[in-house]
Amino acid sequence: MANKLFIPGPTEVRKEILDELARPQIGHRTEGFKKLFGSLKPGLREVFYTQNDILISTSSGSGFWESSIRCCVNKKILVAVNGAFSKKYADVAEACGREVVRIKYEDGQAVKPEEVEEALSKDGFEAFAMAHNETSTGVCSRMEPIANVMKKYPNVLWFVDAVSSLGGIKLEVDKLGIDFCFTSSQKAFALPPGIAMASISPRSYEKAMNVPGKGYYFNILDLKKEYDSDQTPYTPSIPHLYALQKQLERIKVEGIENRFRRHQEMAEYTRAWVKKVGLVMFSEEGYHSNTVSCISNIKAIDFKAVKKELSAKGFSIDSGYGKMNEKLEASGKPNTFRIAHMGDLTLEEIKELTSELERFIS
Numbered sequence: 182m183a184n185k186l187f188i189p190g191p192t193e194v195r196k197e198i199l200d201e202l203a204r205p206q207i208g209h210r211t212e213g214f215k216k217l218f219g220s221l222k223p224g225l226r227e228v229f230y231t232q233n234d235i236l237i238s239t240s241s242g243s244g245f246w247e248s249s250i251r252c253c254v255n256k257k258i259l260v261a262v263n264g265a266f267s268k269k270y271a272d273v274a275e276a277c278g279r280e281v282v283r284i285k286y287e288d289g290q291a292v293k294p295e296e297v298e299e300a301l302s303k304d305g306f307e308a309f310a311m312a313h314n315e316t317s318t319g320v321c322s323r324m325e326p327i328a329n330v331m332k333k334y335p336n337v338l339w340f341v342d343a344v345s346s347l348g349g350i351k352l353e354v355d356k357l358g359i360d361f362c363f364t365s366s367q368k369a370f371a372l373p374p375g376i377a378m379a380s381i382s383p384r385s386y387e388k389a390m391n392v393p394g395k396g397y398y399f400n401i402l403d404l405k406k407e408y409d410s411d412q413t414p415y416t417p418s419i420p421h422l423y424a425l426q427k428q429l430e431r432i433k434v435e436g437i438e439n440r441f442r443r444h445q446e447m448a449e450y451t452r453a454w455v456k457k458v459g460l461v462m463f464s465e466e467g468y469h470s471n472t473v474s475c476i477s478n479i480k481a482i483d484f485k486a487v488k489k490e491l492s493a494k495g496f497s498i499d500s501g502y503g504k505m506n507e508k509l510e511a512s513g514k515p516n517t518f519r520i521a522h523m524g525d526l527t528l529e530e531i532k533e534l535t536s537e538l539e540r541f542i543s
């Protein structure tokens with residue numbers, strides 16, 4: 182039996198979803214495919230809270246880091262860096278040859294509107310990029326105050342990496358005015374890794390028309406052209422699309438608001454448990470994530486040993502993000518570990534995990 186995954190991606194995938202991956206294949210230039218692809222649109226729009234197109238790429242979420250930059254930025258982008266993944270977003274922009282200005286936060290801190298406003302007021306940027314939920318530190322930034330700042334800069338596109346939040350934490354794309362918002366299948370959607378989904382605003386398409394060198398695979402204008410007739414420019418992962426269709430049905434049955442509530446309950450339970458066993462959260466107070474808890478290992482628990490023992494009992498959990506832990510240890514601070522309560526996991530399953538974990542902590 183495989184271990185149950187309490188790691189922040191890939192998350193646990195239920196049997197009914199796995200079964201969808203084993204369906205007989207169909208050609209991707211058939212009516213059957215068009216029906217499948219078209220059936221995904223309404224459900225995705227509900228989860229993203231948008232009327233925008235939601236493009237699907239056969240890649241992991243990183244593909245849309247590159248896509249947002251190569252398609253919608255000619256020269257200069259502002260990126261908020263508050264952990265390992267937002268740092269990577271900035272690094273990708275640089276790797277694509279763009280000029281990058283970083284707003285730097287300490288690990289564990291959330292992105293705040295004040296710094297975004299200050300940076301935008303000083304310089305001319307084409308876009309501002311950030312991670313909604315920093316998976317490395319378990320920090321979820323508040324989006325409304327940042328949206329209020331973005332509204333003052335109508336020529337700046339807003340890119341939001343919602344890889345570890347979308348589908349688990351409410352993120353209202355249209356209400357907030359997010360231009361490019363993307364997620365990966367293997368996080369709160371609780372599908373196997375392999376596809377990524379991105380909501381694209383009309384302004385993003387307009388901008389893309391004026392950006393040369395968009396490349397091939399992640400060109401949103403090519404994806405859009407095919408999307409409009411329920412097609413993809415190249416062969417997609419059809420098994421993943423069946424799995425996504427099933428998952429959207431399951432989300433409808435659960436109710437999207439109930440799904441968010443379940444994540445909140447699992448997160449609140451975990452945070453209370455952290456307090457009960459005498460540990461502390463690493464993430465800034467008031468910005469704890471509802472999909473992943475990052476915990477300061479102030480009791481210097483030998484996590485390698487714990488992980489091994491838990492694994493023998495069928496639970497997989499994650500240490501803190503590698504490089505960040507190394508940095509913390511080098512400066513004499515406690516390292517971290519993470520419990521993901523993401524996707525289709527239930528409160529009961531989180532309780533089973535924490536009661537096993539507790540034996541090592543007390």
Ligand SMILES: Cc1ncc(COP(=O)(O)O)c(C=O)c1O
Pocket residue numbers: 189190241242243244266267312314315316317342343344345365
């Ligand atoms: C916040 C965030 N952004 C981006 C990524 C990269 O996504 P992927 O691994 O799907 O390419 C991750 C992966 O964990 C992530 O947590």
